[in-house]
Amino acid sequence: MAQSFQTTLGSRHYRFKSLAELMAKATPARSGDRLAGVIAESAEERVVAQMVLADLPLTTFLNEALVPYEQDEITRLIIDDHDAEAFAPIQNLTVGDFRNWLLSDQATSEALSDVRSGITPEMAAAVSKLMRNQDLILVGKKCRVVTAFRNTIGLPGRLSTRLQPNHPTDDVTGIAASILDGLLYGSGDAVIGINPATDNVAQSVKLMRLMDDVIQKYQIPTQSCVLTHVTNTLEAIEQGAPVDLVFQSIGGTEATNRSFGFDLSILAEAEAAAQSLNRGTVGRNVMYFETGQGSALSADAHHGLDQQTCEARAYAVARKFNPLLVNTVVGFIGPEYLFDGKEITRAGLEDHFCGKLLGVPMGCDVCYTNHAEADQNDMDNLLTLLGVAGCNFVMGIPGSDDIMLNYQTTSFHDALYARRVLGLKVAPEFERWLTEMQIFQDVKTHRLNDQLPAAFANSLRHLPKEPRHDV
């Protein structure tokens, strides 16, 4: 039974018609909620909403679905999979108490891991709305989510990178050039992942083979992924293509995912198919998901919710399928959802916190488009904050410039900066490989080799003399 929520502050009476409205109005300001018409009408109303939210018992979210159970398979997933036993230690807390508990010395990494399956996305979203950036960082760092395929991602003191060698026409030499550049800067332990210029099966299989050849020849302890639609990857598996990870963009409502052309049963099928190939050596996490605040509104599938709550619900989808990597592409969607560096930074920290709290191996595409009010300095700040928060991985791209997707993300150099100032290392298996290949002089002090390593010097001798144009 839906209830309304009200309080009086001085002479003013505030009333919030629904839990969805209360959640939306308690959300720190951002353009996407303004666009959706769900944002608080004043700064005071926002804090009043946070105060009312702080007094709600966590159990409210088990009794009142924000998207109706009958209409949405993600709501059903959240409710049906809720683990009452894990929830027991926190079941009597309000949202405000929950914040205190998360920050307290009682909430050790082990305790956080134990309650994980008792926390719903809506509880995570609600408590995040009361938290300052430093709270999101502190608790995020305590939550550990470790996954594995050909190496181990998310161990304490590690920061991995996705090597993203995109090319506007998928030119194989152009892609190989960016892969070489990345490897020689120590990038690629999370995954070597290509966004194909053309999204079809034949093209994807070609790129899968290209990356598989490189990984095999140099015996790189990492995995590859072509970021094509899940149904394309399923077809590629049927054709016998070398598929390491299955990619899919996911959202937090069933209608969002239908607009992306899949449902939960397809993800289950894809996970089983990729696992049946047995290509991992140290683990069996075979899924790579991408998310981002604003995708549900963009698909007109947000059910009147704020964009951050929708985003947290996407992590319920992710955790169901044991992903190796989940990447919030935080600044890609544009200023109508996250207007400037401040909003992008806040969203990146929220997404990392909510994902980790729910047990999702969160990484972040620290990024912006040219029409957002953001620049490299904003990205430096967010990258540093996420490094402190224990983010599992970030992107690595030549010189921050994605020439295929036309946006800016973190560079190979940026990741090395973060590792140096924060004392972070790559995945352990990859660390050994970097040393063996003589890419690093000293991997502990983050010193690259000034000389070109022998194996790669040899490869450069095979370069074609001139690029062929317009064949």
Place this chain on the structure above:
Amino acid sequence: MTSNKPIVVENPWERLRAFTDARIGLGRAGVSLPTGKLLEFQLAHAQAQDAVHCPLDVEALAQQLQEAFALEHEPLRLHSQVEDRAMYLQRPDFGRKLNDESRERLEAVASQSRVDLAVVVVDGLSALAVQQNSQPFLKALYQQFEQDSAEWQLAPLTIIEQGRVAIGDEIGALLNADAVLVMIGERPGLSSPDSLGLYMTWAPEPGLKDDRRNCISNVRPAGLQMDEAARRLFLLLKEARQKKLSGVKLKDRSEDNVLEGDSAAPGSTQNFLVAD
């Protein structure tokens, strides 16, 4: 205190830049970007941001188009419901609708009989793209019409400030056009601040979704050339007129093509990294 060792470590694979526009082989100072490469990036970003915020000189463009094509009347200058750039960036919904004055002006000039096509020039996210590429593209497109055996009736040319792609739906409908072509400044890339996008929609009316449009992107001197863009657009337009539809249903023929890299043989993934 400096030693004889160079401060900046160059990357001997810099020559791979012949095969990609990606910023590879930048070298490093410690693990950081060398000053020259840093400033190159800052310049590219500055140009892209300027392209987003620089307003369209609509008077100059209108005059230029009128003179170039010897139009009897100056193109109609219209405006969306957006008031300024900050609003434009945050409220795409207002950029999709004409303001009242613009709608009334269009209703006054619309022909009672159907026309084949309304061409709508929109500033979008890069006024630079529109300022620079509108005339050369339209010249190439008008040539296609002239060479075609069939007759093409065009609605009056319009120029829209602070508009989004979907504003063409309303304009096309008000002008009684069977199809609408929106020429719009695309979101600037770091090395492409001047990209024009072309969106063609059959039977335009307010409220259509993107799956009803066909898009040709990256039209600019260093990208897709004007003649080729006009040729492709005209083919789409002819097919749309024949089948009376546009969007995903029109386009799917290139579905399973593999893009062939310039540098590899067809179907091959052979490259220097994995050569024996």
